[in-house]
Amino acid sequence: MGLLTGFENVVRRNEPLAMHVWFQLGGHAEYYAEPENTDQLVELVHRCHDEDVEMRLLGQGSNILVRDEGVPGMVFHLSAPAFCGIRIEGRSIIAGGGALLGRTVTTAVHRGLAGLESLIGIPGTVGGALHGNAGTRSGNIGQWTIHATVLTGAGEICQRAGDELVFGYRQSSLDDLAILDAGCELEEDDPQDLARRMQKQWIIKKASQPMGHQSAGCVFKNPRGASAGELIDRAGLKGTRIGGAVVSDRHANFIVAEPECTSQDVLRLIDLIRNQVRDRMGMELELEMEIW
Ligand code: EPU
Numbered sequence: 001m002g003l004l005t006g007f008e009n010v011v012r013r014n015e016p017l018a019m020h021v022w023f024q025l026g027g028h029a030e031y032y033a034e035p036e037n038t039d040q041l042v043e044l045v046h047r048c049h050d051e052d053v054e055m056r057l058l059g060q061g062s063n064i065l066v067r068d069e070g071v072p073g074m075v076f077h078l079s080a081p082a083f084c085g086i087r088i089e090g091r092s093i094i095a096g097g098g099a100l101l102g103r104t105v106t107t108a109v110h111r112g113l114a115g116l117e118s119l120i121g122i123p124g125t126v127g128g129a130l131h132g133n134a135g136t137r138s139g140n141i142g143q144w145t146i147h148a149t150v151l152t153g154a155g156e157i158c159q160r161a162g163d164e165l166v167f168g169y170r171q172s173s174l175d176d177l178a179i180l181d182a183g184c185e186l187e188e189d190d191p192q193d194l195a196r197r198m199q200k201q202w203i204i205k206k207a208s209q210p211m212g213h214q215s216a217g218c219v220f221k222n223p224r225g226a227s228a229g230e231l232i233d234r235a236g237l238k239g240t241r242i243g244g245a246v247v248s249d250r251h252a253n254f255i256v257a258e259p260e261c262t263s264q265d266v267l268r269l270i271d272l273i274r275n276q277v278r279d280r281m282g283m284e285l286e287l288e289m290e291i292w
Helices: 038-050 101-110 126-131 191-208 228-234 263-281
Strands: 011-016 028-033 055-058 071-077 086-089 092-096 145-151 157-161 178-185 245-247 255-257
Touching: 038 055, 038 071, 038 145, 086 101, 092 101, 101 126, 101 191, 126 178, 228 263, 245 263, 255 263
Parallel strands: 028 071, 055 071
Antiparallel strands: 011 028, 086 092, 092 178, 145 157, 145 178, 245 255
16 A cells, blocks of 8 residues: 555645745645544554654644755645634633634633733644744743643654643643644633733734744744844844845844745845854854744
8 A cells, every 4th residue: 555545635745835834935845734634644644654754744834944945755734623623621721733823812812711812923823832832921832731632753642741741931842743632721810801911912012023924933042031133133133134035124033035035045044143143242043943
């Protein structure tokens, strides 16, 4: 049996990834699968595992730069309804790994459950948010998360809770192939009050960060005790351009891709920023964005 036998409707070959990522840049995936349910996903993972085919999981593509060469092997995308459910149980919200973080946040707020409202405006899926422990100065998703169901690269479904859930600054112990769902335990609060707090966060974010489809969140992590955006700004790099890649004028820790941009332009701009910040500010910057 071939790798794709029986999955012809679910897997595409040579899929351009640019249309699946916010930067709208980068090459192709050798295989691109949108399974309809967990059984199909598990079966495909088993086959890839048996045949040593590399596997990656793509959420909304809001924190990823795909190289112009593209990626070998299989890219999974969990956009089918089976992976995107959101439900409330008492004070908990349980969301599929493919559910949008934004929808999860607003669902909790409308039900009068507090905790996630500061995450409003962060793009991406719940799985992506947990993988990188998405957050703001006011909080992160990990601090509310009490369990997660993951799928390993060997095709095994496991529950993670307690000691197995460790969240740090933009990192987490959830680094298996896929996060299938996760539960957050929240606090009861007045829905109208909460909605007001959420709107305030949204306005602050819109005023301080570029919003749109040609960038991908903060490029670098904040070094301990400092802000990457401020360092890049003080190094005089706002507006610096390589090809079609430009350091955002609005927030220096964002790179905006103009229409003629390539991934190589972004990678060269990342190198330039790192070198200049090292030379002028004496600080090392570490990537937050993931590069494929
Ligand atoms: N600043 C500048 N110039 C700039 C950008 C920022 O001087 O171009 C200054 C600001 O004036 C402020 C300080 O730097 O005094 C911090 O800026 P900001 O409040 O925008 O926060 P940040 O540290 O740059 C972090 C997260 C953001 C998150 C915001 C708000 C990281 C790498 N960034 O940014 O998260 O939205 O706080 O809570 O942790 C992300 O992780 O992708 C992201 C965008």
